[in-house]
Amino acid sequence: MINRIDNIIIQTVCRLLVPPIQLFALYVIAHGHYSPGGGFQGGCILGASFILMVMAYDIKEAKRMMSEKLNTILSSVGVMIYAGIGALCLILGANYLDYGILHKIFSVAPAKARALGTLGVEIGVGITVMAVMVSIFLNIASGGEHEQ
């Protein structure tokens, strides 16, 4: 169990570091199809910023910021976004995750629809990876004794 140690230097530095890390994670997710990166890496960085807050404070504080229930809901919502975009392509008559067909409902060019579909899938992957990483860390750090 991680015990709370009130050290003002560690807590202030972590508070200052977390917003740039989260901004960088969002950049990695949103820019994933032009440059190295993507949903998985961005989600990992987003989860790491939360783990940093857990290490600087304690698990109770982490539960106050993001409860176990919210964590489970987020990890399912990400998968739902991913599978939903894939199934939408199936309903419109193309293959699974064939985003080009999405131009029928978004009224943009097929190439633009393909780029937007990739972005949507990566947002879903990022949300799921973030929630699962945080939940793995909380389960390891609390030794499995995890009251709801």
Added chain:
Amino acid sequence: MIWQLDLALLIIVVISAIAAITVKDLLSSAILLGVYSFLLCLLWTEMGAVDVAFTEAAVGAGISTAFFIGMIYQTTRRTKD
């Protein structure tokens, strides 16, 4: 690709991997695995696989080191064997 840089990085990677499994202190072992991941990330960047290197830096060096340190809280710091 510069083969001298590749060779030097590869030798340090092997040294840090051997050090990570021989050292008795578990916290040092976790940190040495982080060093190993970062060196592997450098090696992949130098070989041109930037996406793999980014994944290695985010997952191997960042998240899994935090998981190992969280795990050491649950056990003793020194190994028996």
